[in-house]
Amino acid sequence: MKWVLWTVLVASVSGMLLFYVWGKVDVVRVGYELDALLKKKAALTQEHERLQARLSQLTAPERIASEAGETLGMKPPGARQVVLVPSHPEDENPGDESEPPLRLARQTGE
Amino acid sequence: MLRSFTKTETKSAGEGNGRRAFIGLCFLFGFAILFVRFGYLQVFQAETMKLKARQQHEKPITLASNRGVIVDRQGKPLALNLDVSSVYATPSSIDDPAGVARRLTQALGVPRESLEKRLRAKRDFVWVQRKIEDAQVKRLTDLELPGVDVVVESRRFYPKGTLLAHVLGFAGIDSQGLEGLENGYDEHLRGQVRQVVLQQDALGRIIIPESRRKPQALSGHAISLTIDEVIQYIAEQALDQAVEATKARGGAVLVMAPKTGQMLAWALRPTFDPNHILQASPEQWRNRGVTDPYEPGSTLKVVLAAAALELDRVKPDTLLYAGDGEIPISGTIIHDHEKTGWVTFREAVQRSSNVAFVKMTWDLGKEQVYQFLRTFGFGEKTGIDLPGESIGILSRPDQWSLRTLPSLAIGQEIAVTPLQLLTAVSAIANEGWLMRPFLVREISDDQGRSIRERVPHIRRRPIGAGTAKIVTDLMVDVVERGTGKRAAVPGYRVAGKTGTAQKVDPETGTYSSTKLVGSFVGFVPAEEPRLSILVVIDEPQGPAWGGVVAAPVFRKVAEQTLRYLSVAPGDESRVVAARSS
Incomplete structure (x- = not known):
């Protein structure tokens, strides 16, 4: 009976020690995994920042003006190519039904 | 015969006792030496030992926070940050400063003499070179030098180049504002720099990432300009x-x-x-x-x-x-x-x-x-x-x-x-x-709340x-x-x-x-x-x-x-x- 009691006691203490060590080892393992994930996150953040910077460079007015002019052959509109559109349709001449009340753009023929 | 036997037995027993006493004394002496040495290390060398242990297990890092971004009135970025790598060394972990300095010079092109001097310093942390290119990082990683590591830092980047340069100004290598708005609003832009100590194992791997226990460095405030x-x-x-x-x-x-x-x-x-x-x-x-x-x-x-x-x-x-x-x-x-x-x-x-x-x-x-x-x-x-x-x-x-x-x-x-x-x-x-x-x-602020x-x-x-x-x-x-x-x-x-x-x-x-x-x-x-x-x-x-x-x-x-x-x-x-x- 005494022998059994000792065996149980030793097994319990050993089990507790093993559990404690297991816990510690697992914390370290999770720590390594977390470190790896944080490194991955940092790399993705870095890539995101780099892409943002690239986007900002590509949308710079200087580049857009250059692309529009040199690649697409666009140029600023001339004076007769600009149409003034009243912001309030009721301001327009009500008798003139040939024109729509509000338009965003029209061809001037120039 | 019996008597003679008894004499011999007595003699043997006396020799056995002497050997046991001798072995006991040896053990005692050995333990005494160990105890004295233990006491010497624990009492008289305590500070030195603590320092050595700390140098082996701890990894001090300065976390520079990101500077706040600067945007125009439409929210288009005019100044932002890019992550770049910087190289640092832990001199106490380097056994051959001259050799390490020579190899670093070959990989990064830093002046050898001044680098070797820094590697011989009795410090926990020295910069080798700040904000290096990706190709240099790869060369350095291939070398696998002991006591040398790479940390990610933030570098200021102006995506529009010369646009609005005089107003924006510029920031220095430590992300401190030196000219223009970068200087005038440095207090808002620079954020909070934080010193942290990470725990590492024998292979230099981080055991428990610092971010588990403390918040990340605080980013600087974002600034929105009237400029279009x-x-x-x-x-x-x-x-x-x-x-x-x-x-x-x-x-x-x-x-x-x-x-x-x-x-x-x-x-x-x-x-x-x-x-x-x-x-x-x-x-x-x-x-x-x-x-x-x-x-x-x-x-x-x-x-x-x-x-x-x-x-x-x-x-x-x-x-x-x-x-x-x-x-x-x-x-x-x-x-x-x-x-x-x-x-x-x-x-x-x-x-x-x-x-x-x-x-x-x-x-x-x-x-x-x-x-x-x-x-x-x-x-x-x-x-x-x-x-x-x-x-x-x-x-x-x-x-x-x-x-x-x-x-x-x-x-x-x-x-x-x-x-x-x-x-x-x-x-x-x-x-x-x-x-x-x-x-x-x-x-x-860094959450987009207006300050x-x-x-x-x-x-x-x-x-x-x-x-x-x-x-x-x-x-x-x-x-x-x-x-x-x-x-x-x-x-x-x-x-x-x-x-x-x-x-x-x-x-x-x-x-x-x-x-x-x-x-x-x-x-x-x-x-x-x-x-x-x-x-x-x-x-x-x-x-x-x-x-x-x-x-x-x-x-x-x-x-x-x-x-x-x-x-x-x-x-x-x-x-x-x-x-x-």
């Missing part, structure tokens, strides 16, 4: 073309919203790229819009005209006699460009008659002229949120010579910064209210609305009939004034006949001003009249910006560019 990058581009492009066409030494285009004091564009030439600051000189990165006063020439006449009208000394139709276009002043003669004779005050402004303005300022007197110049903001800082602003040069009347008052009439013996002049003219556009110009519209929002600030009111309207009409005449015709924008009423000023030759100390500054300042639309614009062209080659070199730049900037802002002439209707289909 499209208007900025328009201004810079127009200025570039003008400087190139006139082969000028430099120039400036400043655009302001006169009702609020918000700066919309700030272009200066020569310029620099804040991404490559080592290639630029202080001469290039100085913000001459606020640091360098110059003599404004005839552009100052609008302020003097406003003073005379406010004091009711003249009216637009008051006749002034400008004679043969010459007037002797204390040994020198001030000329007009043409014989003027009798002119109305309106015509005097239109033609920028020096003689008429000299007579008018004589009539005003020293004190009144000085007071009005001060109330329009000359001789004091505008209060813009940029570092290094100059107050210009405006001496007190008791220090004036006989020549000072007539000189002031033609914009000499006074030095103003481009921003002072634009702010003063904007007051005319703003019914007499003098505003404080500003560049930062809003500051927000501070700037509202327009009135400094004072130098003139009344009636006077401002008359001066505006006179300035419109300058553009429609006078010296500023090339500033006219089809479809809009433009108010403006030309100026051509001689620069002082540093060698002779007198006004140079070849070094001139051509300028134009004005606002548009005259009836409901949305933009006030100053153009200064410094030392153009060939004709240097403000109406010739600066007015066309005004027109170009105003025309494109009004279209961009959808400002229609005379009413509230929108302007929409038609496109051919």
